[in-house]
Amino acid sequence: MFVDEAKIYVRAGDGGNGAVTFRREKYVPKGGPSGGNGGKGGDVIFVADRNLSTLLDFNYKRKYIAENGKPGGNSLKDGRNGENVYVKVPVGTIIKDAETDEVLADLTEDGEQFVAARGGKGGKGNASFATPTNQTPRYAEEGKPGEERRIKLELKLIADVGLVGFPNAGKSTLISVISAAKPKIADYPFTTLQPNLGIVKYKDYKSFTVADIPGIIEGAHEGKGLGLRFLRHIERTKIILMLIDVTDENYQKTYDTLINELKEYSETLFKKKRLLAFSKMDLLPEEETQEVRRRKVNGYEGKIHFISAVSGFGIKELLDDLWTKLTEEANSL
Numbered sequence: 001m002f003v004d005e006a007k008i009y010v011r012a013g014d015g016g017n018g019a020v021t022f023r024r025e026k027y028v029p030k031g032g033p034s035g036g037n038g039g040k041g042g043d044v045i046f047v048a049d050r051n052l053s054t055l056l057d058f059n060y061k062r063k064y065i066a067e068n069g070k071p072g073g074n075s076l077k078d079g080r081n082g083e084n085v086y087v088k089v090p091v092g093t094i095i096k097d098a099e100t101d102e103v104l105a106d107l108t109e110d111g112e113q114f115v116a117a118r119g120g121k122g123g124k125g126n127a128s129f130a131t132p133t134n135q136t137p138r139y140a141e142e143g144k145p146g147e148e149r150r151i152k153l154e155l156k157l158i159a160d161v162g163l164v165g166f167p168n169a170g171k172s173t174l175i176s177v178i179s180a181a182k183p184k185i186a187d188y189p190f191t192t193l194q195p196n197l198g199i200v201k202y203k204d205y206k207s208f209t210v211a212d213i214p215g216i217i218e219g220a221h222e223g224k225g226l227g228l229r230f231l232r233h234i235e236r237t238k239i240i241l242m243l244i245d246v247t248d249e250n251y252q253k254t255y256d257t258l259i260n261e262l263k264e265y266s267e268t269l270f271k272k273k274r275l276l277a278f279s280k281m282d283l284l285p286e287e288e289t290q291e292v293r294r295r296k297v298n299g300y301e302g303k304i305h306f307i308s309a310v311s312g313f314g315i316k317e318l319l320d321d322l323w324t325k326l327t328e329e330a331n332s333l
Helices: 171-178 227-234 251-265 286-292 315-332
Strands: 005-011 044-049 063-065 085-090 093-097 103-107 113-117 148-155 161-165 196-201 207-212 239-245 273-279 304-306
Touching: 005 113, 044 093, 044 103, 063 085, 085 093, 085 148, 103 113, 113 148, 161 171, 161 227, 161 251, 171 196, 171 207, 171 315, 207 315, 227 251, 239 251, 239 315, 273 315, 304 315
Parallel strands: 005 063, 044 085, 161 207, 161 239, 239 273, 273 304
Antiparallel strands: 005 148, 044 113, 093 103, 093 148, 196 207
């Protein structure tokens, strides 16, 4: 089950209290202060893990509380620090303050860490307060409380290519053919109910990743259909591959609608490099293919691909073009 949002509570450990003790040794009737310092409270630390792909685990556990620091002891013994709590999340997870919606961290690299709640400092023992004028202090410092906060987690897939199109444009079929991803495929709208991520093995041991999201409909940026929830999963992609059903007689309007939804949702999405492909060429009678391949789409200046994921028609040329564009994008950084 794919889950890309979660709200949890995190609390760091409190610092341990400092100790009030005095040396009690034979032949030393009035020993000096010997209270140790309290230990620091444990932190709550998020760690990005490339082996995870969903926030599902947070449906079952919503509280993460680190250990308190131990109090100081006698004979100047400091208390042990509390154990940290490490919370693993998928690479691509955004960590927000649930109260303010402020972005606290964006974990985009495997192993990247973020301390979401810091443990309280341990209190000083009475030995730390001894002075020439007060050689037997009978007080110590209490440990500081650990930080606590409510956290909102949002997952954005990290892929090289994002597939965009109306429901039933053939995105799921395409990703199932060019990668090992196996999304549900059927001939009705919104078959894809969650994002799918596939790794395309290109020639000479090269590869790139493709993300398929539920189909976009007009008004997706306002929350219609499933678009608003899932459009964020293609915000990180380098290239947008737009798919339009070749049998769609209103293909210009479809293209304009897709472009408008991307722009209304995010200027970042709108400005990404785009490739356009007409899918399902296998559905056309052979005598119509040549006329269809002369199509022009207003507002699009690049090469238009005509493909069939079912028959394999045009797939090699499309992958070659995608790899070329990805290489150009990488070299421009």
